[in-house]
Amino acid sequence: MKNDQSKQKYNRNDRRILSNIILGRKGGPTTVRIIDELLTKPYNVNQLSQTLHLDYKTVRHHINIIYGCKFIEKEDLGYCVLYYPSNRLINCLKEYYNIKGNLKK
Numbered sequence: 001m002k003n004d005q006s007k008q009k010y011n012r013n014d015r016r017i018l019s020n021i022i023l024g025r026k027g028g029p030t031t032v033r034i035i036d037e038l039l040t041k042p043y044n045v046n047q048l049s050q051t052l053h054l055d056y057k058t059v060r061h062h063i064n065i066i067y068g069c070k071f072i073e074k075e076d077l078g079y080c081v082l083y084y085p086s087n088r089l090i091n092c093l094k095e096y097y098n099i100k101g102n103l104k105k
Contacts, residue, residue: 014088015095017069022099030054031062032100035089038072042084 022028033052037043043051049059063083066072071089075082089096 011092011095014092015099018071018092018096019099021065021069021071022103025065027062028103030058031066032103034059034062035066035071035085035096038083038085039089039093042075042082044080044082046080048083 022031025031033054034048037048037051045056045059045063048054048063049056052059063072067074067083071086072083073086075084
């Protein structure tokens with residue numbers, strides 16, 4: 001029982017953080033576009049900026065926010081850094097899609 005409660009608290013915290021970075025910021029729609037792309041396959045910042053038709057610095061800014069909240073991870077390949085969803089994001093995809101739905105309302 002205690003483990004279930006701590007797991008719920010962790011999920012609520014993740015939901016709060018996701019909600020803050022998506023709904024609580026002016027750049028929330030851009031953050032959602034980046035997360036959606038990363039859910040399809042790993043990207044580096046340059047690939048994301050080209051795919052989403054966004055400025056490199058804009059993508060870098062949003063990546064830093066998402067990475068700082070531990071919803072994505074990175075792999076340094078020497079010549080580039082690939083970003084991909086973390087287990088933390090995967091574990092709360094239902095919450096992510098609910099928050100994303102609230103963004104469009």
